[in-house]
Amino acid sequence: MNTKRYSFCLLTSLLLLGLSPSLFACSCSEFPSFCTSPVFDDLLLVEVLGHQAALYEGFEQEYFTQVRVIRDLDGVGYADTISLVNQNGLNCNGDIYNTEIGDSVIVSLPFAEISEWPEELENVPPYPTYDLFGCGTYFLHVNNGWLGGGVMAEVRLDDFLNDPFNNCPVVSSTEEVESFSQVQVGPNPVHGELRIVNLSEVEIEFQLYTLQGQPLGSTTLQSRQADDLPMRDLPAGVYVLRQKAALAEQSRLIVKMNE
Numbered sequence: 001m002n003t004k005r006y007s008f009c010l011l012t013s014l015l016l017l018g019l020s021p022s023l024f025a026c027s028c029s030e031f032p033s034f035c036t037s038p039v040f041d042d043l044l045l046v047e048v049l050g051h052q053a054a055l056y057e058g059f060e061q062e063y064f065t066q067v068r069v070i071r072d073l074d075g076v077g078y079a080d081t082i083s084l085v086n087q088n089g090l091n092c093n094g095d096i097y098n099t100e101i102g103d104s105v106i107v108s109l110p111f112a113e114i115s116e117w118p119e120e121l122e123n124v125p126p127y128p129t130y131d132l133f134g135c136g137t138y139f140l141h142v143n144n145g146w147l148g149g150g151v152m153a154e155v156r157l158d159d160f161l162n163d164p165f166n167n168c169p170v171v172s173s174t175e176e177v178e179s180f181s182q183v184q185v186g187p188n189p190v191h192g193e194l195r196i197v198n199l200s201e202v203e204i205e206f207q208l209y210t211l212q213g214q215p216l217g218s219t220t221l222q223s224r225q226a227d228d229l230p231m232r233d234l235p236a237g238v239y240v241l242r243q244k245a246a247l248a249e250q251s252r253l254i255v256k257m258n259e
């Protein structure tokens with residue numbers, strides 16, 4: 001495990017305590033997918049421009065990646081060039097520092113810009129910096145016009161750019177996808193409460209969204225549990241119910257009708 005790179009908040013805390021960051025390692029577990037909340041937010045299509053290491057007392061401690069913003073999918077208004085820094089470790093989010101110059105990447109920035117760094121940290125890039133903090137998957141490689149691959153479903157980049165919420169390359173596990181067939185959801189169409197019964201052997205999280213990706217409610221059910229999601233006060237229309245197990249995700253459409 002590489003113990004030299006840390007998120008800003010962890011590094012700052014250690015400096016204030018007078019402890020060496022090299023004594024600590026990441027101890028979090030990774031989200032199974034790019035397409036989950038809170039990861040799935042403030043999306044950018046970027047090009048990797050370069051990498052730069054910042055120094056603490058002469059030793060490399062923070063690794064930055066500079067990127068050019070090609071497309072701001074959510075219209076947030078990011079600068080043309082920004083810098084990314086991410087927590088690193090064996091079981092944390094993928095290391096964007098290892099991307100190649102010229103690579104195209106879809107990146108999610110759910111956390112605010114870091115405006116200040118410890119004075120002891122030298123060689124910090126002069127660009128707005130965003131921390132890919134925590135244990136999640138915060139970027140996806142673009143490969144010949146496709147996203148995903150490997151353990152992730154493949155989707156066309158153009159389809160993702162036109163509708164990110166419904167064209168996201170979720171992680172798939174054949175065994176856990178089969179568990180979704182053992183979930184009962186109804187009635188559909190629904191007027192009031194949406195009843196969800198998990199008859200599978202695995203824990204499943206259920207999240208209700210609008211077609212635009214706005215979260216409306218959620219529940220997590222253990223094996224053989226049931227719960228209701230309130231939909232009575234929602235406008236008539238079509239909604240997305242996303243089912244997420246540890247290694248698989250699946251969505252289904254729910255139709256809400258007025259009584």
